[in-house]
Amino acid sequence: LQTTYSIGELSHALGVTPRTLRFYEDKGLIHPRRQGLSRIYSGRDRARLELILLGRRVGFSLAEIKAMLDHSELGEGRTAQLRLALSHFGRQLERLATQKRDIDTAIGAVARTMAVVEGMLRQRELADGSDMHATVVMEAAE
């Protein structure tokens, strides 16, 4: 019943490259056992890696993920640990909200710029050949 994986199998299953798994090991996030030189990943290792990848997807840094995993591994002060994790999540939510606002701002800016440029193109179609002293593209953007 012992499911194990080679680095190739597991990285493929997780949708990452072997390099990524070796990198995580180098950073102390995972510690597969060895058979000779080759890494052997257990089901537990896989679960842990899935948590790591989940953490990455939702925007935590590898250092933060390692901190949380290490803490939960020690199992000390479970309740305190939960509160700590909650505060981590809270701050991450703030960061994500900020990023979202920034992106909305950027979308607005790009969209407005496109509108201006499209306007310039339409003018060109109408009055063709006229030598309107063309404004440089991005100047339209501010």
Place this chain on the structure above:
Amino acid sequence: LQTTYSIGELSHALGVTPRTLRFYEDKGLIHPRRQGLSRIYSGRDRARLELILLGRRVGFSLAEIKAMLDHSELGEGRTAQLRLALSHFGRQLERLATQKRDIDTAIGAVARTMAVVEGMLRQRELADGSDMHATVVMEAAE
């Protein structure tokens, strides 16, 4: 009437560090004239830098910005150049939209995880001392 700036003045006015301006120069994005060794930025240089910073804010890479600026500098094929810029903007809008979706997904994941963890904490408050075999924090997340 010739407004010029030292690197300290201009970087301060633009809200960046001198290092940033030197870096952009190193990357061929800007070419201030020199007085001896010191860089002297003109009003034109400033405008160009404002365009660069605008581009950064809306998510273009420095390489893309350089490409667009170089093109518009040549001034050749103005209409074609406008169309090219439009396609740049279009692709950037797509990237931004994707990023926004990813962030929304992440926000959802973190928020749900927080809800679960908060639930665990509430249970602990009620049934305190009971040795519920605590699930590791992040396992709640998937």
Place this chain on the structure above:
DNA sequence: GCGACTGTTACGCCGCGTCATTGTGC
């Protein structure tokens, strides 16, 4: 003895931050 996999080592990328060191001008 070939190919598919594994391993290690180490440099590259991007957008700068951050020293360390050496001018230069007032």
Place this chain on the structure above:
DNA sequence: AGCACAATGACGCGGCGTAACAGTCG
């Protein structure tokens, strides 16, 4: 002579990608 600015050069970070080369297994 001191102080604030400027200059260059080089390494650091984060999260891997991408060789380059060697070993191992079927």
